[in-house]
Amino acid sequence: MLKHVEIKSLVSLSLAEGETRNVCVKGWVRTKRGNKNVAFIALNDGTCVQSLQVVAELQTEENSNGFSDELMKKINTGACLCVEGVLVKSMGKGQNVEIQAKNIEVYGQADPESYPLQKKGHSLEFLREIAHLRPRTNTFGCVLRLRHEMAYALHKFYHERGFVYLHTPIITGSDCEGAGEMFQVSTLELENLPRTPQGTIDYSKDFFGKPTKLTVSGQLEGELGAMALSKIYTFGPTFRAENSNTPRHLAEFWMNEPEMAFYEIEDNMDLAEDFLKHLTAHALEHCMDDLRFLNDMYDKELISRLEHVGKMHFERITYTQAVDVLKASNAKFDYPVEWGMDLQSEHERYLVEKHYKKPVIITDYPKDIKAFYMKQNADGKTVRGMDVLFPQIGEIIGGSQREEDLEKLQRRINECHIPDKDMWWYLDTRRFGTAPHSGFGLGFERLLLFVTGMTNIRDVIPFPRFPQNAEF
Ligand code: 4AD
Ligand code: MG
Numbered sequence: 001m002l003k004h005v006e007i008k009s010l011v012s013l014s015l016a017e018g019e020t021r022n023v024c025v026k027g028w029v030r031t032k033r034g035n036k037n038v039a040f041i042a043l044n045d046g047t048c049v050q051s052l053q054v055v056a057e058l059q060t061e062e063n064s065n066g067f068s069d070e071l072m073k074k075i076n077t078g079a080c081l082c083v084e085g086v087l088v089k090s091m092g093k094g095q096n097v098e099i100q101a102k103n104i105e106v107y108g109q110a111d112p113e114s115y116p117l118q119k120k121g122h123s124l125e126f127l128r129e130i131a132h133l134r135p136r137t138n139t140f141g142c143v144l145r146l147r148h149e150m151a152y153a154l155h156k157f158y159h160e161r162g163f164v165y166l167h168t169p170i171i172t173g174s175d176c177e178g179a180g181e182m183f184q185v186s187t188l189e190l191e192n193l194p195r196t197p198q199g200t201i202d203y204s205k206d207f208f209g210k211p212t213k214l215t216v217s218g219q220l221e222g223e224l225g226a227m228a229l230s231k232i233y234t235f236g237p238t239f240r241a242e243n244s245n246t247p248r249h250l251a252e253f254w255m256n257e258p259e260m261a262f263y264e265i266e267d268n269m270d271l272a273e274d275f276l277k278h279l280t281a282h283a284l285e286h287c288m289d290d291l292r293f294l295n296d297m298y299d300k301e302l303i304s305r306l307e308h309v310g311k312m313h314f315e316r317i318t319y320t321q322a323v324d325v326l327k328a329s330n331a332k333f334d335y336p337v338e339w340g341m342d343l344q345s346e347h348e349r350y351l352v353e354k355h356y357k358k359p360v361i362i363t364d365y366p367k368d369i370k371a372f373y374m375k376q377n378a379d380g381k382t383v384r385g386m387d388v389l390f391p392q393i394g395e396i397i398g399g400s401q402r403e404e405d406l407e408k409l410q411r412r413i414n415e416c417h418i419p420d421k422d423m424w425w426y427l428d429t430r431r432f433g434t435a436p437h438s439g440f441g442l443g444f445e446r447l448l449l450f451v452t453g454m455t456n457i458r459d460v461i462p463f464p465r466f467p468q469n470a471e472f
Helices: 069-074 122-129 138-158 219-229 265-284 288-297 304-311 319-328 347-354 406-415 426-430 442-452
Strands: 021-034 040-043 052-057 080-087 095-110 213-214 232-240 252-261 317-320 359-368 383-390 394-401 437-443
Touching: 021 095, 052 080, 052 122, 069 080, 069 095, 080 265, 122 138, 138 232, 138 265, 138 347, 219 232, 219 252, 219 426, 219 437, 232 288, 232 442, 252 347, 252 383, 252 442, 265 288, 265 359, 265 394, 265 437, 288 304, 304 442, 317 319, 319 347, 319 359, 347 359, 347 383, 347 394, 394 442, 406 426, 437 442
Parallel strands: 052 095, 317 359
Antiparallel strands: 021 040, 021 080, 040 052, 080 095, 232 252, 252 437, 359 383, 383 394, 394 437
């Protein structure tokens, strides 16, 4: 028995005419076509976007050595095969090599009547309904390989710069970040809740003895790490229960949050820009086959947009400047622009796509529209927040320099009506050896929208979670 090899290692080989190799490949049938003498089977094992052409001679009156009708009936789109044979230079168009099958074992059949991916060219909407099978399409193969490569490039970027990967908790007892609505975590029986004498729910009977939630962000715990290890990053799932049915929001999404002691806002912006350029460069260097497929199928400007980002200095402007630009523009917005409002995605996209024509970092937002922990500016009105805005996406990164002054932070916490009892551990970083520090959060799926050219965030995560959807 030959050792099996990945299709990726074969498809780009260029064999001389007459040169052969005995190989064994395993994968799923994408298509089968042919005539009464021969079948051509496109076999894909997910290691690359290309399928390997398997040539199977059929049993006929003239050729008793061919594969039997009985076997060939089992080989339909979706079936899983193990093929041993001889790899040769292909004379056909569209592939370097093909395999002349000597032995075919059918691992698993797929009934053509019921296999949902029988035909090619399904809509992304339809594929979302069969998210359990869509990894078997070329599109999702490309997206999922890119997703993996971006996760790898992310870890590599931080590792090479001396950051420590800090695992922050998913279940949290604090709900003070205010980044979004939270999911509750409880082992109490919903039908039979324990009550206090006052009639409220008795959380002392719950698993943790208090109300707990799924985290919206690892930042607050990340800050504890940065105040000891200098530079940390988190990377994990975060949860937001907003009922926002948009192409850019998920209820469960992955966030990467670096947090750095001794970084001011400028250092934070430099890191974010460097980071995004590193990730796009990695995709261009290592994922060109997948990018080309997505470029051709979905977005003819994908590759040029990725290249463009690498060359550009991101524009850096303050919120006040952004408001001035938007007001001076003749563009019609659904939401008229006023200083103090949260910028809507139509405003962000105008700045990035129409006005500056490159990524934009906006800083110094009004304090009332940003989180309590952002460092307050001397003007008393703005804070050192920063959002990185990307073409097609809008906000891809949100971050800030953090308020390191205990008194100022405490005042802001009171203004925001955040209960002190939830914050004592966070405030301890400011009580004991406080330091200037900064950080940001990258929405990993927003990054993937940019890198894959997909337009719906549900298509860049294997198993999307959104309102009314948690089937697979
Ligand atoms: O701007 P956000 O809410 O910032 C934070 O959570 C901070 N704690 C980050 C930090 O400073 N450490 O979220 C950060 C990013 C956004 O820029 C966006 O890319 C993404 O997370 N994001 C979402 N992605 C998908 N679905 C959602 N519902 C998202 N909400 C935010
Ligand atoms: Mg934000």
